[in-house]
Amino acid sequence: DAGVIQSPRHEVTEMGQEVTLRCKPISGHDYLFWYRQTMMRGLELLIYFNNNVPIDDSGMPEDRFSAKMPNASFSTLKIQPSEPRDSAVYFCASTSIGYRSYNEQFFGPGTRLTVL
């Protein structure tokens, strides 16, 4: 089975540019999460969706960040304009309410973002 798919795996951009990160959750999963991981702050939840609807975006750092989930198999996280402090690894994860393993979240391989 395919796991969570993220693209691109690496992104290097210049300050001020728009960045779009993409995620395809595991088929059948109805929860999707976006996380950011840095050395300083660890793994932080940015936003999560249930059945394509954003449920909690309290972790989104500021208006420069936006996330969408137009359908059950695709989500994007956009940063516009990007800043050097946005440099981090961004993970997407998915799970299902009916999953046997106590809501285990399955993470994608992450997108390593560097903003110069």
Next chain:
Amino acid sequence: RKEVEQDPGPFNVPEGATVAFNCTYSNSASQSFFWYRQDCRKEPKLLMSVYSSGNEDGRFTAQLNRASQYISLLIRDSKLSDSATYLCVVKFNDYKLSFGAGTTVTVRA
């Protein structure tokens, strides 16, 4: 105060040794507890859930102390492949997980 706090380590142990470490959580209403493992430059993966009565999974033993609000993980007979960062994870009342910063374990030959 952080919701989940862990000793960052690193814990450097020889093969075959036992290593144990804890994490503490701040919200007494927390419902579920987990240990995730993260290898260098990889994604986190669930290692094991933590049950109130304590539980084992092979060489790994997890304990939960609700009164003191801490969770522990013990690894027996350490293998080189156990080298990783172990993330303590707490779930409150929905699907939001709070992650600790991780404890790094290095097992040397």
